[in-house]
Amino acid sequence: MQKKDLKNLTIEELETLFLGAGKERFRAKQIFKWMYQKGVEDFSLMSNISRGFQHELSETAYISTLHPEAVEVSQDGTRKYLFKLDDGERVESVLIPDEGRNTLCISSQVGCAMGCAFCLTGTFRLTRNLTTAEIVNQVCAVRREADIRNIVLMGMGEPLANLHNVIRALKIIIDPDGLQFSNRRVTVSTSGLVPEMEQLGKAVTVNLAVSLNATTDEMRDRLMPINRRYPLSELMAACRRFPLPSRRMITFEYVLIRDMNDSLEDAKRLVRLISSVPAKVNLIAFNEHEGCSFKAPTQEAIDRMHRFLLDKHITVITRSSRGADISAACGQLKGKLDKKQVEAKEEVENEPHF
Ligand code: SF4
Structure with missing residues (x-):
């Protein structure tokens, strides 16, 4: 029998599992606290669980963990963690410090199928979805060495294309017996999968960020192929329907690319576009990278857009390109390491055989 990774289960699922095995419901709470609050992976260390039950658990289940394979630290304090998964695939998480309030950006897939023209991860194509455990373990691993205040699902992958595992992971992240984050501090970012936005809103209360990046369908079709399936009118209608708790706003991410989407128009x-939604805007200057012909916007264009939004009383943040010296754009660290591995492999393969 294959052992079950308990980190793939929400507390309700663990309760159901234990009740089905004739155990008490409260055991799930105990195990959750050991796993997520004390970081224990070994059943034999769970002192309020009987020896017999510890043994039963170790026969049928295990608790997975992740350790970073590489950590790059930028001069501005941004830390990129690269994790190698059991099947050899790699994902990354980025910890962005901000006056002591660290934000952790985690991945939801290996690669991404959405193919956004400005994004390096998109060029890797989708390899597979992350499991629930692989998503929460990014948080567990980084939390072992740093305080995390906010979590954003904005790393590799389109979270809503891995909806079931993402919803489970979110439930664990905000569970008072789990990772104990306030739902105000957890944000899911999407490129605009309209039906899944609705399902997410029904399943769990978290913040929503929409990667917008264009103001006409023509430009968004070019930058983000998903727009051909769900054009701006449908996307904005879905934003209006999204069940926001009072006084919360949807964040619109807008990557400014020179002469593409950065004009006064x-x-x-x-x-x-965003006038009918409680909205704030994150402006991000495009980070030039190999294999992409787009250019970073001028400072003047960034300032013009920022000022215009402010004048219209829209909350706007221009995110500086954090960690520019450690490959900050999404997916670049993985790209770099994978390239190194390919080069190393080629060197070995190209060695003369005598
Ligand atoms: S921007 Fe996000 S959705 Fe688009 S390709 Fe990159 S990872 Fe995927």
């Missing part, structure tokens, strides 16, 4: 259209 874009700024005006952006204001009109």
